[in-house]
Amino acid sequence: xxxxxxxxxxxxxxxxxxxxxxxxxxxxxxxxxxxxxxxxxxxxxxxxxxxxxxxxxxxxxxxxxxxxxxxxxxxxxxxxxxxxxxxxxxxxxxxxxxxxxxxxxxxxxxxxxxxxxxxxxxxxxxxxxxxxxxxxxxxxxxxxxxxxxxxxxxxxxxxxxxxxxxxxxxxxxxxxxxxxxxxxxxxxxxxxxxxxxxxxxxxxxxxxxxxxxxxxxxxxxxxxxxxxxxxxxxxxxxxxxxxxxxxxxxxxxxxxxxxxxxxxxxxxxxxxxxxxxxxxxxxxxxxxxxxxxxxxxxxxxxxxxxxxxxxxxxxxxxxxxxxxxxxxxxxxxxxxxxxxxxxxxxxxxxxxxxxxxxxxxxxxxxxxx
Amino acid sequence: xxxxxxxxxxxxxxxxxxxxxxxxxxxxxxxxxxxxxxxxxxxxxxxxxxxxxxxxxxxxxxxxxxxxxxxxxxxxxxxxxxxxxxxxxxxxxxxxxxxxxxxxxxxxxxxxxxxxxxxxxxxxxxxxxxxxxxxxxxxxxxxxxxxxxxxxxxxxxxxxxxxxxxxxxxxxxxxxxxxxxxxxxxxxxxxxxxxxxxxxxxxxxxxxxxxxxxxxxxxxxxxxxxxxxxxxxxxxxxxxxxxxxxxxxxxxxxxxxxxxxxxxxxxxx
Numbered sequence: 001x002x003x004x005x006x007x008x009x010x011x012x013x014x015x016x017x018x019x020x021x022x023x024x025x026x027x028x029x030x031x032x033x034x035x036x037x038x039x040x041x042x043x044x045x046x047x048x049x050x051x052x053x054x055x056x057x058x059x060x061x062x063x064x065x066x067x068x069x070x071x072x073x074x075x076x077x078x079x080x081x082x083x084x085x086x087x088x089x090x091x092x093x094x095x096x097x098x099x100x101x102x103x104x105x106x107x108x109x110x111x112x113x114x115x116x117x118x119x120x121x122x123x124x125x126x127x128x129x130x131x132x133x134x135x136x137x138x139x140x141x142x143x144x145x146x147x148x149x150x151x152x153x154x155x156x157x158x159x160x161x162x163x164x165x166x167x168x169x170x171x172x173x174x175x176x177x178x179x180x181x182x183x184x185x186x187x188x189x190x191x192x193x194x195x196x197x198x199x200x201x202x203x204x205x206x207x208x209x210x211x212x213x214x215x216x217x218x219x220x221x222x223x224x225x226x227x228x229x230x231x232x233x234x235x236x237x238x239x240x241x242x243x244x245x246x247x248x249x250x251x252x253x254x255x256x257x258x259x260x261x262x263x264x265x266x267x268x269x270x271x272x273x274x275x276x277x278x279x280x281x282x283x284x285x286x287x288x289x290x291x292x293x294x295x296x297x298x299x300x301x302x303x304x305x306x307x308x309x310x311x312x313x314x315x316x317x318x319x320x321x322x323x324x325x326x327x328x329x330x331x332x333x334x335x336x337x338x339x340x341x342x343x344x345x346x347x348x349x350x351x352x353x354x355x356x357x358x359x360x361x362x363x364x365x366x367x368x369x
Numbered sequence: 370x371x372x373x374x375x376x377x378x379x380x381x382x383x384x385x386x387x388x389x390x391x392x393x394x395x396x397x398x399x400x401x402x403x404x405x406x407x408x409x410x411x412x413x414x415x416x417x418x419x420x421x422x423x424x425x426x427x428x429x430x431x432x433x434x435x436x437x438x439x440x441x442x443x444x445x446x447x448x449x450x451x452x453x454x455x456x457x458x459x460x461x462x463x464x465x466x467x468x469x470x471x472x473x474x475x476x477x478x479x480x481x482x483x484x485x486x487x488x489x490x491x492x493x494x495x496x497x498x499x500x501x502x503x504x505x506x507x508x509x510x511x512x513x514x515x516x517x518x519x520x521x522x523x524x525x526x527x528x529x530x531x532x533x534x535x536x537x538x539x540x541x542x543x544x545x546x547x548x549x550x551x552x553x554x555x556x557x558x559x560x561x562x563x564x565x566x567x568x569x570x571x572x573x574x575x576x577x578x579x580x581x582x583x584x585x586x587x588x589x590x591x592x593x594x595x596x597x598x599x600x601x602x603x604x605x606x607x608x609x610x611x612x613x614x615x616x617x618x619x620x621x622x623x624x625x626x627x628x629x630x631x632x633x634x635x636x637x638x
Contacts, residue, residue, distance in 0.1 A: 052538050072541040085539035089557045102544030150543065 002063025002076065002153035002186055003028045004049065009058035011044055018044040020210035021058070031180060031187045032215075033201035035194060037233070041210040042190045043082075046156055049188060051075050063153055073102070078152040082159040084143040086131045092118075092142050093127040099150035117149040120179060137168050144176070148183060155180070157189045161196065173199060194234045198222060206230050224343065228273060228350035231343070237278050237307065237318035243347065244274040254313025256292035261339030267353065273345035275352075278320040280341035283308070283327065284334040291334035296327045310335070394615060401425055401612035405605040428609030437594035438613075440506055444581075444590055445574040447510035452521040452570045455514075457563065460525025461551075465534065475526075478519045486516060490583040497584060509584050513574040521570055528562030529555065568621050575617060 004026040011019040018041045026032045034042040047053040049060055051072035059068045067075045078099065087095050096114045105113070118124040121141040131139055140160065147155060160176070161169045177200050180187050191197055197204045198218040205215045206226075214226035225231035231239035242253045246268040250257040253274060284291055294312035301323065308319040308327065312335060319335065327333055344353040400408050404421045428434060462468070463475060493512055494503065502508035532555055540550035581593035589597060595610040602610075 050538075050542055052541070071546065072538075073544045073546065077542060079539065079542040081535045081539055083533060083535050085533065085535040087536060087539075087554055087558075089554075098540070099543035102549075146539075146543070156542075 003030075004063075004154055004186060004188065005059075005061040006045070006049070007059040007061065009045070009048055009060060010056045011041075011048055011053055012056055017041075017210050019048060019055075022210075022212055024205055024212060024215065026186060026188065029184050029186055031177075031189065031200065031202045033197040033204045034188065034190045034207060035197040035201075035204050035234075036192065036207035038192055040207040042192075042207050043158055044210075045207070046079075046158055046188060046190050049075075049154070050077055050079050050156055076153040077156055078147040078150050078154075079156040080143050080147045080158065080160045082162060084139045084160075084163070086139050086142050086146070088131050090130075091127065092123065092129055092131070092134070095131070095142055096127075096146045096149050098146060099152075103150065113149050113151075114145075117145040120148070120182075121145040137164055137172070140164060140172065144179075148179075148185070151185075153186065155183075155185045155187045157187065159191055160189075162191070162193070169196075176200070195236070198234070204234075206233065223277075223341070224352065225275070226352055228275070228345055231275050231345075235277065237320075239275045239277055239343075240281075240315075240317045241345065242274045242276075242312075242315045242317070244272045245270070246272070253292060254315050255294060255335075256313070258292060258337060259290060259339070261337070261342045263344070267344060271347040272353075273347050273350070274337075275343035275345055276317075276337050277341060278307070278318045279305075280338040281317065281319045282336040282338070283319060283321050283325060284336055287334050288336070291336040294333055294335050296329050296331050296333060299327065299329060301326075308333075394619075397608055397611045397615070400605070400608035401428075405603070408605045408608060424605040424609050425612070428606055428613065431606065433589075433594055433598075434591070434610075437589055437591045440585075440588055441575060441591040443506045444510045444513060445571045447506060448513040448517055448574040449567055449570050451510065451514040452517040453525070453563065453567055456518055456521030456566075457525045459522045460527075461529050461555075463522065463526040464529035475523075478522050481515075482519045486512075486577075486580050489515075490580050493580070494583050504585050504588050506588075509581055509590065510574070512580045512584055513577055516577065516580070517570040517573045520573065521566055524566040524569070525559070525563060528559050528566065531562070532558045572618050572621070576614065 004024075006022050006024040009019055009022045010017065020041070022041075022045060024032075034045060036042045044053060048055050049062075051067070051070060051074075055068060059066055061067060062075055062077070087098065090098070093114055096117055097110050100110045100113055114127070115124065118127060121144055123138060123141045123145060126134060126138060126142075131142065134142065140163070144160065147157075161172055164172060173196060189200065198221075201218055203215055204218055204221045206213045206221060206229075208229055214221060214230050216224070216226075221230060222234055225234065225239065228239075228241055231241070242255075244251055244253045246252070246260070249260060251260060251274065287293065292312050294310040294317065296308055296310050297316075298309040300307040300309075303323065305323055306321045306325060308321055310317050310319055310333065317335070321327075345351060346353055399417060401424055402417070402420055402422065404423050405427065408424070463471060490512075497503040497508045500508075502511070536554050536558070537550040540554045541547065545553060576592065578592035578596050581590045582596055585593055591610075592614060595607075595614065599607060599610075
């Protein structure tokens with residue numbers, strides 16, 4: 001087990017900076033997800049940690065040792081690749097045993113560890129097969145079993161679930177999370193799937209154009225995005241953003257005015273963006289001074305809830321409503337925005353304006369019982 | 370209707386092309402395994418009738434053939450070792466590393482193939498005479514290597530390009546050095562492809578006649594020997610020689626195909 005630290009890590013390919021001055025500390029046993037769209041540098045950052053890419057500047061520290069110039073085999077890491085990278089010319093047993101044999105483990109030890117890793121992944125019946133005789137899901141399990149068999153200090157996962165079909169992914173996600181908790185290994189997990197990130201990580205590091213924009217627990221990243229990019233990237237649907245100003249003791253948006261909320265009193269005169277999650281908007285049928293008027297454009301029944309697309313003034317909003325609430329298209333509704341869930345952003349920079357007196361403690365929201 | 374017509378057209382074309390190749394092979398084989406008299410018969414026999422090994426025996430026992438056969442094998446073997454020894458690392462580098470001028474390098478390799486051996490042979494012969502490696506197995510193998518090397522580089526490079534880099538990277542994260550990852554993962558996976566490249570390199574040398582004829586005089590390879598005496602030799606000898614030259618290619622393709630296309634429980638293309 002070990003902690004991991006990126007210190008001012010930079011990596012360019014030609015003129016393009018894939019990783020641009022990244023600092024990130026991961027504590028021992030923590031599960032950190034690197035999240036971002038494709039091309040944001042998250043895989044490159046992971047490969048810098050694995051030693052598969054050489055960093056241009058900065059340091060990579062693993063377990064207190066400067067690993068910046070160590071080859072992959074000296075870093076005490078193991079990795080699950082997006083393509084699984086299961087060796088096609090070896091049986092499942094030999095695949096899982098590969099790392100152990102490289103460590104010159106005794107034969108009986110190799111056998112025991114292969115067996116126990118295979119059992120953790122429920123593939124103990126497949127040990128004699130070749131990878132070509134396995135399904136994608138089974139190959140994925142082999143790749144994970146191979147990575148955990150060596151009991152390395154840090155486990156790296158590069159989009160391990162992205163090649164599975166949707167149902168299998170959902171199943172494997174929960175299984176993998178339970179397994180990794182059980183192992184207690186420090187894990188760095190790369191994904192572009194924000195649901196995966198929210199559901200699995202202790203902390204999420206959201207990346208954009210080679211930089212880390214925000215590192216926080218899933219709930220904080222979801223509720224308190226550091227800027228409009230994070231708010232817009234995380235959550236289905238993404239956070240709504242409305243142009244807003246504070247005038248005469250009320251918040252003014254294009255569809256009407258709202259009472260002051262969440263420290264907005266200090267923001268009068270500034271060009272603001274009001275950020276609000278779809279489920280933090282209440283739909284009401286009667287006008288009130290706490291609500292703004294909107295017109296229903298689309299209604300999407302999704303089973304667990306309905307998703308309304310509405311227009312208020314010149315803003316388009318997504319609103320999540322209870323499944324029994326149906327409003328016909330073109331009808332008028334009134335939207336009440338939960339005051340404590342309104343977030344303020346600077347309109348020019350898109351950065352969040354810290355308004356809360358007591359931001360939630362990162363650790364406190366991890367793992368609700 | 371149109372699809373049926375085009376399917377028929379495709380099949381007809383395939384049959385014509387197949388016959389184009391197979392018929393001469395068939396008649397050569399037939400003649401090679403008939404009595405010498407049957408070769409002169411008219412009309413020609415279409416089915417094997419007078420099957421005998423007399424013609425083949427006559428060919429193999431005739432003067433110089435035995436020695437030429439041995440030299441052909443030697444030249445092809447040396448060519449194979451040289452071509453793959455030099456070509457495999459070059460192919461690996463082309464497949465794995467993006468280096469400045471990689472495309473130019475690739476193009477240069479192909480373009481050497483456009484340089485006709487006819488023009489190359491005379492200066493080569495002069496050089497070889499000067500160096501004292503004319504009329505030798507090694508000298509001819511060098512010339513054949515020049516012919517086969519571009520092929521070896523391009524084929525091995527496509528073989529390695531077909532093996533995911535992530536496999537080698539996975540091996541490296543599991544404790545292998547760069548070289549170890551190559552030896553334990555890339556090389557075993559490349560073997561079928563390398564075997565195919567080896568076979569084709571072997572056949573390039575085995576079938577090559579022009580450079581062989583010019584660069585060897587007293588110690589010719591089999592094709593050079595057959596070509597040299599073709600005009601003066603009787604018809605059965607020609608058929609036997611023809612069969613003997615094409616047989617290895619056929620046998621190799623039939624035997625190796627199975628191994629090439631089916632390994633580790635999956636089909637490799």
